[in-house]
Amino acid sequence: MRFVTAKSLKTGMIVGRNFYNNSMCIMLRKGVVLTDSYINAIRRVNISGLYIDDIETRDIIIKPLIDEDLKLKFAAEVKNIFSSIQTMVKPETGVIESIIGTITDQISKKTDHVVSMFDLKSFDDYTFQHSIDVCLLAAVTGKAFNLSPHLLNQLALSAVYHDIGKMYVNPKIINKNGPLNEAENNEMRIHPQKGFDYMKKLGITRNDVLNGIFQHHERYDGTGYPQGLAGDDISYFAKIIALTDVFDAITSKRPYYEEAMLPSDAVEFIMALGGRHFDLELTNVFIKNISAYPVGLTIKLSNGMVGVVAENYPGYTLRPLVKVLPKKEEGSHPFFISLKSDRDAQNITITEVVR
Numbered sequence: 001m002r003f004v005t006a007k008s009l010k011t012g013m014i015v016g017r018n019f020y021n022n023s024m025c026i027m028l029r030k031g032v033v034l035t036d037s038y039i040n041a042i043r044r045v046n047i048s049g050l051y052i053d054d055i056e057t058r059d060i061i062i063k064p065l066i067d068e069d070l071k072l073k074f075a076a077e078v079k080n081i082f083s084s085i086q087t088m089v090k091p092e093t094g095v096i097e098s099i100i101g102t103i104t105d106q107i108s109k110k111t112d113h114v115v116s117m118f119d120l121k122s123f124d125d126y127t128f129q130h131s132i133d134v135c136l137l138a139a140v141t142g143k144a145f146n147l148s149p150h151l152l153n154q155l156a157l158s159a160v161y162h163d164i165g166k167m168y169v170n171p172k173i174i175n176k177n178g179p180l181n182e183a184e185n186n187e188m189r190i191h192p193q194k195g196f197d198y199m200k201k202l203g204i205t206r207n208d209v210l211n212g213i214f215q216h217h218e219r220y221d222g223t224g225y226p227q228g229l230a231g232d233d234i235s236y237f238a239k240i241i242a243l244t245d246v247f248d249a250i251t252s253k254r255p256y257y258e259e260a261m262l263p264s265d266a267v268e269f270i271m272a273l274g275g276r277h278f279d280l281e282l283t284n285v286f287i288k289n290i291s292a293y294p295v296g297l298t299i300k301l302s303n304g305m306v307g308v309v310a311e312n313y314p315g316y317t318l319r320p321l322v323k324v325l326p327k328k329e330e331g332s333h334p335f336f337i338s339l340k341s342d343r344d345a346q347n348i349t350i351t352e353v354v355r
Contacts, residue, residue, distance in 0.1 A: 002057040002308045003118050003296040005049040005355045009039045016051035017062065020123050024076055046126045046253045048260045051118070051296060056325055056334060060310045062295055064119055065136060066106045071122065074099050078128045078160060085167040085198065093202055097157060100135070104152045107139050114312035115140050116294035117251045117263050127166065127174070130248055135160035137244035137290075138237075144285050151208075158212030158237045161204075162245060165195025165213070189225055192217055212237030216245055219277040243270065243278045243286055262353050264292040267317070292317045293350060300352040307337070316340045318350070 001016040013034045019042075021027040028038065028050070042050065051062060064071075077096045084091040107113075120136060123129045138159035142152045166174060169191055173184045180188060196214040204210060215229060215238035222230030224242070234242075247270055250261045261269065267287050274283030291312045293299055299322065300306050311321035319339035326332045337345050 001051045001053055001060055001062055001296050002298060003049055003294065004052045004298075006039075006043050006047060008355055009034060009042060009050065009052075011036055011039065013050075014053045016053035018068070018122070019047065019050060020072070020075075021045075022079075022123060022128075024072055024079075024123070046129070047121065048251075048253050049118070057296070057308050057323065060296060060308060060323060062116070062119060063113065065110070065113060065115060065140070066103055068122075070099070070102060070106070071132070074103065075123060075128060075132055078131055081161075082128055082131070082164060082167055085164070090202065093204070096160070097153070100156045100160065101153055103136070104139050104143075104149065104156055107136070108143055108149070108152070112314055113140075114291045114314055114317055115289060116291045116296075116312075117248070117266075118294045118296065120248075121252065126252060127163070130245075130252060131160050131163055133248040133252075134162060134241060134244045137248060138240050140289055141240050141244060141282070141286050144289050154206060154209050155212070155237050155240065157204075158209040159241050159244065161195060161199055161209075162213050162216045162241050163191065163195065164198060165191030165193065168194040168198075189217075192226055208235060208237050211235035212241050214238075216241040218242065220279050221276050223277070239279050239282055243282060246270070246273075246277075247286075247290070263290070263294055263297075264350075264353060267292040288315045288317065290317065291320075293320050293353070295320075298354040299350045300354055301337075302347075302349045302351050306354060310336060313340050 011034055015028050015030055015032045018026050018030050019028045077099060081091050081096060120133045121129060135156050139152060139156045142155045147155065169187055173180065173187055192214050196210055199210060199213060212235060215234055218224035218229045218234045218238060220231060222228050247266055250269060251263055251266045253260045267290060270283060271287060274280045293309045295309050295312060297309045299309060305324045307322040307324040309320045310323045321336060321338045323334055323336055325334050339345050339348060
């Protein structure tokens, strides 16, 4: 499979993986042949692109971070929790805690997995998709720091609820197409406190979980909010959630941004903020576990060749295995280059992402 951005989709392409709407119903099923109407629908929703099945890349396998059925079940419960604020019905949090235990167990068993942002994004609803993504990214980061299973579960719990306070913010502000004015910005800034208060009302008592929610917009250099905390005054959970929150946001298609940032650009953005907005050690560990060039992405190499990323290596996310796809007129067959281990590829770099 290969990943094709929404604007580059063409009629006749075959969908490689299911895509779901905000009701967790399949919007496009694996194997469907794209038509103009399907493509137009895709371009109207919060999705950067689709995995496409074709002969040249059929041997490239996308390995999911967690099982698809588990992700669907998780998404349904997250949406239920978030909707509870509007319905005024107190939700049962035990179900989501149980699901998180299964999720962190699956993540803990993956010893060589590099996270692909394209793999995570499967739903047409930014708010709860973002909560799921941040939860999974935080769990992967916590695993890299060898957190105990209990702490990993608590971190994931804090991460999935980090933005629940946004349910108290006017939807017109959340979905505004354009920058927020001062009054709107001030209202948006209430969401950490609102989320903290709501989770306490639901019976969440652990300080690390609550502080992760309350402090996830604090910054290492003290420039964040709501308290302007700095350095080690920010809780450990909040430091992780702050970083994963920003990374997921900038790699997502949002109402007030035309395009999501490519993972490679997002990695550089996060690296530039290490030691300023984010703890430097945390930043360095995070980027070793996130794919700058996700599997399935079409890229151009410094030798002029074009290929598709076939595999990522933990700790070497800028040097993946690439399936080179020669032009038909060149007469040669596709072949693989490992930018990490092939001696002949030591001077070859990725110069461009082919959208």
